[in-house]
Amino acid sequence: MKKFGFKLLATDKKCNARVGKVTTPHGTFETPVFMPVGTQGSVKAMLPRDLKEVGTEILLSNAYHLYIRPGLEVIKKIKGLHRFMGWNGPILTDSGGYQVFSLSKLRSITEEGVKFNSHFDGREIFLTPEKVIEIQEVLGSDIAMIFDECPAATKDKKTVEKAVNITLRWARRAKKHHKLKTQALFGILQGGTFKDLRKESLERTREIGFDGYALGGLSVGEPKEEMIEVLDEILPLMPEDKPRYLMGVGIPLDFFEAVERGADMFDCVNPTRYGRNGTAFTGDGLVVVRNGKYQKDPRPVQEDCGCYTCRNFSRAYLRHLVNSHEILGAQLITLHNVYFFVNLVKSMREKIREGRMDV
């Protein structure tokens, strides 16, 4: 079984954009790459074979959600997350740091870990950096993430500094506890929009040494310009020979900004969430399918799109499905959106190779 690896294949001389190749036990893929999100072990409204067909190369799932439900005993019995989900390609599991802080109200953070009440049934859960590693080892994902503290956007530097420091100590414990040789482990940088804290987080996380580095705690409520300033400052300082993962970002424009500055990996719930709400992403902006002006519109969502939805169905039909509360509406628009995100990011590889990324 192949071990995890990353190789830099090309860089765009005019900016910091790069093409890389990631090797995992479940296959290889190039970067920049967009990972559709399957939080609960399902990319909402998409069959795994449709994910493959739209060009998906790696999925994201969530250790925290799967630990809560169905629980590790179930996934152990089915021999791991890949078998459970029916997806034999690479999987990255997020640790749940972000979810613990965004979904659960009652929590107490100690040096040891976080105590909180499950968003699902209210039962008390205690997660430590070690426990979160153990969960991901059972899941058997190709890439595991350390457990971090991810505060909401704030101007209070003390709060952010505290999060940076505890995340660093937890990162050390995670690294030490991680045993599964076929699984890569990524560190997560915190520091909000404070560049000095971001730099410190990067330097000290790098000292611990991980297979890849993620920028966490962005797109959590801060102004877009401040996120871009952080990308400008931190991405060029991140190790060249490891994947750089910008967590939870975002919309198509963000990908251009981030790839130009040297980011490699992305995930976001937008394509699936918007799909279920009847909104399609296109090269010309959003198409709110429910809109009355599409009532008799024979055109596909996007004229030049190669996805199954655009090859076969009119806006008029999709609007009818959404209005009639037919599940098929969510299925078809989600399929288009995931196709759009995956291929938009994929198409940047060619541009980078040809030195056209910042045009």
Add this chain to the structure above:
Amino acid sequence: MKKFGFKLLATDKKCNARVGKVTTPHGTFETPVFMPVGTQGSVKAMLPRDLKEVGTEILLSNAYHLYIRPGLEVIKKIKGLHRFMGWNGPILTDSGGYQVFSLSKLRSITEEGVKFNSHFDGREIFLTPEKVIEIQEVLGSDIAMIFDECPAATKDKKTVEKAVNITLRWARRAKKHHKLKTQALFGILQGGTFKDLRKESLERTREIGFDGYALGGLSVGEPKEEMIEVLDEILPLMPEDKPRYLMGVGIPLDFFEAVERGADMFDCVNPTRYGRNGTAFTGDGLVVVRNGKYQKDPRPVQEDCGCYTCRNFSRAYLRHLVNSHEILGAQLITLHNVYFFVNLVKSMREKIREGRMDV
């Protein structure tokens, strides 16, 4: 463009079961056949390409629902129902007789037609036998059904007799009004569980002359034995050289009973409705996927099933999806159920050819 046709290919000498071949402008298929139901122009939770993949040969949709929403102007603009739905195989459209009587509370039946309030927005609708033909001509389905009066199961012979007679008069008007040469038109027999009324309905409908004949008004609340008595009595009397369609029936056992007695075509919402509720049909009965005993069950829904769901997913995974309210649960179980119904009925053709249908 091919016209509609029916050819009898084989009969089982030991019973009345028969294999036929139906030709339509959108392709041919053999009978017995099960038609998945796409009431509002969508077989709930299934992409058309998945319908094809599970072996679907003809779909059913509903003229009444599509007339109410999205309306004929929309479907006309998209050039017919096949294009609208992205399904280029045969389509049968039900007239809506059953729906008018089951979905709308305020209705008045006159010789001219039925006045009622739309189940969707309450607006007053007036449907006549001619109007229902015109709707189906715009939809461009391969097989249209006449507009019938379909009463609920009742012991009141007068009510049933009245329905038989008005359905006959409407059938004559429908036949006279129908112009679309590429579209077949089926008559519908009423008569509840009264055999003399059923026979009268058959004889007089046959005099009018249709491309096929349907048994309506069964599986509407009457005891199963009484339905079977009607099948015993009426199916052998129906024209041999035309398809025989048993409307809205039913569950797997019903298909065996009806095919043995000479029925050719079936439709029912059970596979999709049960699928969305997390219940799978199998050769060994229903599997209620949510059941706790499947929590760690690595087996597929049905061990020897060749469908995508059973080839790739465990009961444990499906249960997790249903419990987590993931749309994918409805998609995967629906896919299995439609595969099961379509292929169960399809498999009877071989049995009939080999004279093993009543074993």
